[in-house]
Amino acid sequence: MSNQTEKGELWEVFLQSKSGLAFKHAGSVHGSDAEIALQNARDVYTRRNEAVGLWIVPSDQIAAAPSDSDSFFDPADDKVYRHPTFYNVPDGVKHM
Amino acid sequence: MDNNEDYNKNLLEFERKIEAEEKIEPRDWMPDEYRQHLIRQMSQHAHSEVIGMQPEGNWVNRAPSLRSKKILIAKIQDEGGHGLYLYSAAETLGVSRDQFVKWLHEGKAKYSSIFNYPTLSWADIGAIGWLVDGAAIVNQVSLCRTSYGPYSRAMVRICKEESFHQRQGYEIMCDMMNGTEDQRKMAQDAMNRWWWPSLMMFGPTDNDSPNSQRAMKWKIKRESNDKLRQKFIYKTVGQAEFIGLTVPDPDLNWNEEAQHYDFGEIDWNEFYEVIKGRGPCNKQRLETHIKSHQEGEWVRDTAREYNRLKQEVKKELV
Numbered sequence: 006m007s008n009q010t011e012k013g014e015l016w017e018v019f020l021q022s023k024s025g026l027a028f029k030h031a032g033s034v035h036g037s038d039a040e041i042a043l044q045n046a047r048d049v050y051t052r053r054n055e056a057v058g059l060w061i062v063p064s065d066q067i068a069a070a071p072s073d074s075d076s077f078f079d080p081a082d083d084k085v086y087r088h089p090t091f092y093n094v095p096d097g098v099k100h101m
Numbered sequence: 102m103d104n105n106e107d108y109n110k111n112l113l114e115f116e117r118k119i120e121a122e123e124k125i126e127p128r129d130w131m132p133d134e135y136r137q138h139l140i141r142q143m144s145q146h147a148h149s150e151v152i153g154m155q156p157e158g159n160w161v162n163r164a165p166s167l168r169s170k171k172i173l174i175a176k177i178q179d180e181g182g183h184g185l186y187l188y189s190a191a192e193t194l195g196v197s198r199d200q201f202v203k204w205l206h207e208g209k210a211k212y213s214s215i216f217n218y219p220t221l222s223w224a225d226i227g228a229i230g231w232l233v234d235g236a237a238i239v240n241q242v243s244l245c246r247t248s249y250g251p252y253s254r255a256m257v258r259i260c261k262e263e264s265f266h267q268r269q270g271y272e273i274m275c276d277m278m279n280g281t282e283d284q285r286k287m288a289q290d291a292m293n294r295w296w297w298p299s300l301m302m303f304g305p306t307d308n309d310s311p312n313s314q315r316a317m318k319w320k321i322k323r324e325s326n327d328k329l330r331q332k333f334i335y336k337t338v339g340q341a342e343f344i345g346l347t348v349p350d351p352d353l354n355w356n357e358e359a360q361h362y363d364f365g366e367i368d369w370n371e372f373y374e375v376i377k378g379r380g381p382c383n384k385q386r387l388e389t390h391i392k393s394h395q396e397g398e399w400v401r402d403t404a405r406e407y408n409r410l411k412q413e414v415k416k417e418l419v
Contacts, residue, residue: 025124027254058126086172087179092268095275098343100336101267 013037014063018046021058028060036061119320124250127193135319138312139249140194141210142321144201147187148212152386154180156220157229165223172269173226179266183259190251206391214372215298217380224277224284224291230270232292232299232337238263239333240303248320271340278344285345292341293349300364301372303330309369334362 012035019028031050036042042061051059070077085091094101111130118125125131154177161177164170188198204210215233220226241263245256277288304310304326316322324332334353341348352365374380 024122025250025253084171084175086168086269087175087262087265089264089268092265092272093275094268094271095343098271098340101264101271101340 013041015065016042016046016061017064017067018050019060019062020050020056021060022056024057028058031055033064034061119248122320124253125248126250134315135321136194138316138319138321139252140191140196142316143187143191143194143252144196144204145211145213147184147191147201148205148210149216150180150184150187152212152216152390153233155386155389156216156218156382157226159220160223160226163223164226169273176230176266176269179262183262186255186258190249190255193251202394206387206394208378208387211376212386213302214375214380215302217375217382217386218294218298219382221294222287222291224273224287225295227270227273227277227288228291228295230266230268231274231340232270232295233302234263234266234270235337236299236302236333238267239329239336243324243329244322246320246323252321274346275344278346289346292346296349297367297371300330300334300367301375303327303333305369305372331361334364338362 014036015033016036016039017033018031020031021028034042034045034049036045039061043059046059046061050056081087112132115125115129115131115135118129125135157173157177157180161170161173164173188201191201192198201210205212220229238260241256241260245253245260247253247256274288274291277284304313307313307325307327310326313322313325317325338348338353350365352363354363356363375383378384
């Protein structure tokens with residue numbers, strides 16, 4: 006499967022909305038190379054100052070969990086004890 | 102001359118960002134001393150998470166119930182995960198994880214001294230979760246505001262998960278204090294052995310902490326060792342008293358005027374001895390890490406070989 010189309014390669018776009026925050030997926034753009042794709046991503050996704058940081062990654066370089074992924078994530082389903090609310094803390098104990 | 106001008110310009114921009122509470126990201130220019138400080142601190146932090154699995158692992162096979170065994174395994178698994186968050190954040194500074202592990206094995210990188218103490222009874226598992234993780238939380242909540250972006254984000258992720266660790270520890274202590282006379286003694290004994298090393302986790306006093314000042318200036322650290330230690334004591338003393346545990350410090354006193362606890366002198370001699378490698382378990386901890394790293398070699402070999410064969414099959418199909 007090729008990433009190449011007549012509009013250039015497909016790139017996934019990640020934005021950092023504020024200094025220090027993690028980058029989040031925003032969408033994708035086409036571009037014949039990284040430089041062009043970065044400019045396209047800027048023009049498509051950050052017209053209203055939505056970002057202070059911008060990453061692009063070739064779409065075909067992303068590996069994904071199966072979309073029907075119920076069983077993929079189910080190891081966490083029966084481990085309620087990983088949550089702090091599972092534990093008894095006596096009333097009146099502070100700072101915990 | 103040009104180089105010098107560039108450096109000064111970069112430094113000004115870097116310091117402006119720090120001043121404005123903007124985070125420094127991996128691709129931003131940063132002074133070499135800033136990078137080196139982070140490499141040291143973050144890898145030490147990552148190693149601590151991973152080495153910290155050993156004292157707790159000691160009790161997996163002797164956990165008193167299936168419930169407590171599952172919880173302990175989940176906690177140890179989290180510690181491994183925290184190590185990975187931190188290694189991955191540290192790798193953004195341009196040093197590979199292989200190199201970090203190599204420095205650890207060569208004794209060039211340190212980890213928190215607390216993990217060089219042995220876990221002698223089940224109550225120690227309670228004391229570690231409650232006191233050691235409690236102290237780590239105080240430190241790590243403060244580090245959520247560190248100036249290096251990847252470190253800050255790793256800290257936020259870790260802090261979200263730590264709360265379970267502390268609660269499970271305190272629950273163990275509660276259960277034992279509500280148990281038999283022997284169990285209460287066991288809990289108090291664990292308290293006696295872990296209290297002082299927990300206070301040492303915050304590092305030397307501010308007057309004796311040479312790296313601290315620059316780290317504070319560049320906002321790698323946000324609060325001083327003494328201030329964090331004081332916060333931990335403030336939070337913890339009431340929790341101990343609530344379940345009938347005695348803090349093993351005859352000089353501990355609430356200071357109404359200062360609104361904090363005055364406390365006794367920490368045995369800094371012990372602290373430096375353990376740092377220098379002469380704690381009760383230093384040798385064992387490092388040897389165990391090296392051994393399990395070596396014993397895992399076949400897993401890494403197999404993964405590489407599997408990948409190589411897969412590429413070969415792909416080539417043949419083309």
